[in-house]
Amino acid sequence: MVMFEAEGVRQETMRSDVYPRHGMMAGATHDELAAQKYFLGLRAYANGRLMAQAIDACNEQIMPEMGERDPEDEDDRAAVLRKSEELPIFQHWGALLRTSQELMWDYVADTVDRQLDDLEDKFRSIDEPLGSLTLHPDVPNPEYLTLVDQHIQPGGYLHDAGGDDVRAGAIYDRGAVLYGLGRAGGLNDVRGHTLCAFIQDAFPSEQPKRILDLGCGVGHGTLALVDLYPDAELHAIDIGGALLRYAHARAESLGKRVHFHQQDACNLKFEDESFDMVTSEILFHETSRRGMPAILKEAYRVLKPGGAMCNLEVPLRYKGMDMGGVVVRDWQNYYNAEPFWGSLGCVDFEQAMKDAGFTRIVQGFQPRTLNFAGERGTMDKEDPSMGALSHWVVFGGYKD
Numbered sequence: 001m002v003m004f005e006a007e008g009v010r011q012e013t014m015r016s017d018v019y020p021r022h023g024m025m026a027g028a029t030h031d032e033l034a035a036q037k038y039f040l041g042l043r044a045y046a047n048g049r050l051m052a053q054a055i056d057a058c059n060e061q062i063m064p065e066m067g068e069r070d071p072e073d074e075d076d077r078a079a080v081l082r083k084s085e086e087l088p089i090f091q092h093w094g095a096l097l098r099t100s101q102e103l104m105w106d107y108v109a110d111t112v113d114r115q116l117d118d119l120e121d122k123f124r125s126i127d128e129p130l131g132s133l134t135l136h137p138d139v140p141n142p143e144y145l146t147l148v149d150q151h152i153q154p155g156g157y158l159h160d161a162g163g164d165d166v167r168a169g170a171i172y173d174r175g176a177v178l179y180g181l182g183r184a185g186g187l188n189d190v191r192g193h194t195l196c197a198f199i200q201d202a203f204p205s206e207q208p209k210r211i212l213d214l215g216c217g218v219g220h221g222t223l224a225l226v227d228l229y230p231d232a233e234l235h236a237i238d239i240g241g242a243l244l245r246y247a248h249a250r251a252e253s254l255g256k257r258v259h260f261h262q263q264d265a266c267n268l269k270f271e272d273e274s275f276d277m278v279t280s281e282i283l284f285h286e287t288s289r290r291g292m293p294a295i296l297k298e299a300y301r302v303l304k305p306g307g308a309m310c311n312l313e314v315p316l317r318y319k320g321m322d323m324g325g326v327v328v329r330d331w332q333n334y335y336n337a338e339p340f341w342g343s344l345g346c347v348d349f350e351q352a353m354k355d356a357g358f359t360r361i362v363q364g365f366q367p368r369t370l371n372f373a374g375e376r377g378t379m380d381k382e383d384p385s386m387g388a389l390s391h392w393v394v395f396g397g398y399k400d
């Protein structure tokens, strides 16, 4: 089982922390940086050596007693997880992972809250924007997002104090540097560049004039799409108002033209057949059994005939994985406020796209790249990394 590589991780992270690469990133003081680096060490230890031991203990000590179990069966996974939790190594690993997650958000909130007024001033003082921001604070929230604070982020994605509040976005952006163990790229844009590489390889003839990015968060993936299609009109939606204020200010500070809208991806306000391409990056694992098909259906509705939908997701595929590997991932459902995590590991993306009407579906594992226009690998049909973030799941199809 390949795990996170702690050393490479720290190097990249330190660079992005010391030199924030855009005007909205909350910069850390020396002491805050020291705390955040402590988090990185703790997380690398928990997710590296300790997790490997927890997986081995499950496979070697628990599985022989439990007999044949199906990684795609929810009851089987729950039974193996319950039994694994009796193992001291599993308890040790789980406690450390949960604690490190809470510490991460605490440390990030310290940095953001110290300069929140400045960040809100920057949002307020945007002058002659290239793009736009359209908020609809009354849009109903999808129920699945109201039930938990996703990955224990304080207030989840929805927290919005109104006015010029950008806190959820500032916390998400700085948190993503740490959460990705520094492997998210200088602008947290590895996922965006990886999706662009997939689009270039699998949908090479697409020249969209109007693009819609779903569940854009603070625009990590969206801005890479601006670079891929500089002449296109790029729209991006999310449900979180404070995320979007931050996203708008961040895009403007980087000189990127994006039109951000507060909308529910399950119930878009755009006209039928009004986009040439619809995209998403790590949206679906934050949805639900009902949310995911509803979003695919909406994407199909707003696409013009001949248009394409292209998605990138966390590399979470349970089929064929050993039960130890499966239960350390399923742990996220119960202890990291990621209720759809395990179910996503079993979703058949190709079938889900077909059910929504898409055809000519492509699916695979795209190697992570910091620069879609530069050196990069090509898509694999199987996951060569078994869940380590060297590859991301990609899938897409056409509306014919």
Ligand SMILES: C[S@@+](CC[C@H](N)C(=O)[O-])C[C@H]1O[C@@H](n2cnc3c(N)ncnc32)[C@H](O)[C@@H]1O
Residues within 6 Å of the ligand: 142, 145, 157, 158, 191, 214, 215, 216, 217, 218, 219, 220, 221, 237, 238, 239, 240, 243, 263, 264, 265, 266, 280, 281, 282, 283, 286, 287, 291
């Ligand atoms: C993990 S974040 C990914 C954000 C961004 N795409 C990125 O790559 O950083 C998932 C995002 O999806 C948004 N989201 C989830 N369900 C949504 C829905 N039904 N409508 C709009 N946004 C949604 C959340 O608010 C959150 O910002």
